[in-house]
Amino acid sequence: MNTAPTRPRLLIARAIFPEVIDRLTPFFDVDSNQADDVLSATQMATRLVDKQGLLCTASDVIDAPLLAQCHALRICANMAVGFGNLDLAALSARGVVATHTPGVLSDTTADFGFALLMAAARRTGEAERCVREGRWHKWSYDFMAGQDVHGSTLGILGMGRIGQGVARRGAHGFGMRVIYHNRNRLDAAGEASIPARFVDMDTLLRESDHLVLTVAHSAATHHVIDAQALARMKRTATLVNIARGGVVDEDALIEALCNGVIAAAALDVFENEPAVHPALVSLPNVVLTPHMASASRATRLRMAHLAADNLLAYFQTGRALTPVPPLSPSLPA
Ligand code: 8YV
DSSP states (O other), X not given: OOOOOOOXXXXXXXXXXXXXXXXXXXXXXXXXXXXXXXXXXXXXXHHHTTOSEEEEOTTSOBOHHHHTTOTTOOEEEESSSOOTTBOHHHHHHTTOEEEOOXXXXXXXXXXXXXXXXXXXXXXXXXXXXXXXXXXXXXXXTTTTOOOOOTTSXXXXXXXSHHHHHHHHIIIIIHOOEEEEEOSSOOOHHHHHHTTEEEOOHHHHHHHOSEEEEOOOOSTTTTTXXXXXXXXXXXXXXXXXXXXXXXXXXXXXXXXXXXXXXXXXXXESOOTTTTSOOHHHHHOTTEEEOOSOTTOXXXXXXXXXXXXXXXXXHHHHHSOOSSBOOSSOSSOOO
């Protein structure tokens, strides 16, 4: 009689690095979507119904109707630091552990946030399109004149690890004065090490030359940047969103960019991604990138390994390594 214990069944919902799958296959019966078709709710339910483990990404919606069909599920390992795609209440009600990938992507994401800030402020997207399209005919005193980055005021909304990374780059690399707003204030040593000054939301909006959003999306932060908030910003300001699309009211931002309420924006995340509002595509003063702030090969590999480590630790020791915190005040990178 074969008495070998059965291995837990695992669904890997999107394509990931083959070497990470190789680490998991000795321990799990793996059903892997290496074809990388984005699974519909029905397809996800069909493939997850008998699985104890799930490795998913921020594009996969794990909600109560899905969980109601997946009674075997014990752990959901999100290959992302953000977890707005997970219904934490429904997971916890069913005793399913949720994990995410904090820390390993903070610097790569902060690098990209800074790249977007510079691109928006110095109009690099617009300028590149002008050259490529043969529209550069002569030098003029104000041609492609944008806003300075060095010595300006950098505002950060959401001072988790990613926000602090952007702040350090601004303060140490570009001599920027850093102000921030967050649900929780950093301790004195944390503020001094950047240095950064805690301000209320109104001051943040009014004083920032460049405002970078790194706050988690939740009911409390949904459309926190709306028409009223944009109206309080400087007309010369730039806005950068590397958090989640829902933090910004896109219709209000489009109005603001059309009417000179702020000078420019750079968006890596969108309210209905991967669909992008057509008005954004036609605006010259916005830089648009496809949710790629963490996309260096090394960092994506670290994220996939950490998701795998969580699955292995949970099934081998009963404890996951980086569970999602119960309530997260800012993008907890
Ligand atoms: C990921 C992200 O690329 O980690 C996050 O929260 O937004 C990005 O790093 C994406 O979410 C993949 O799951």
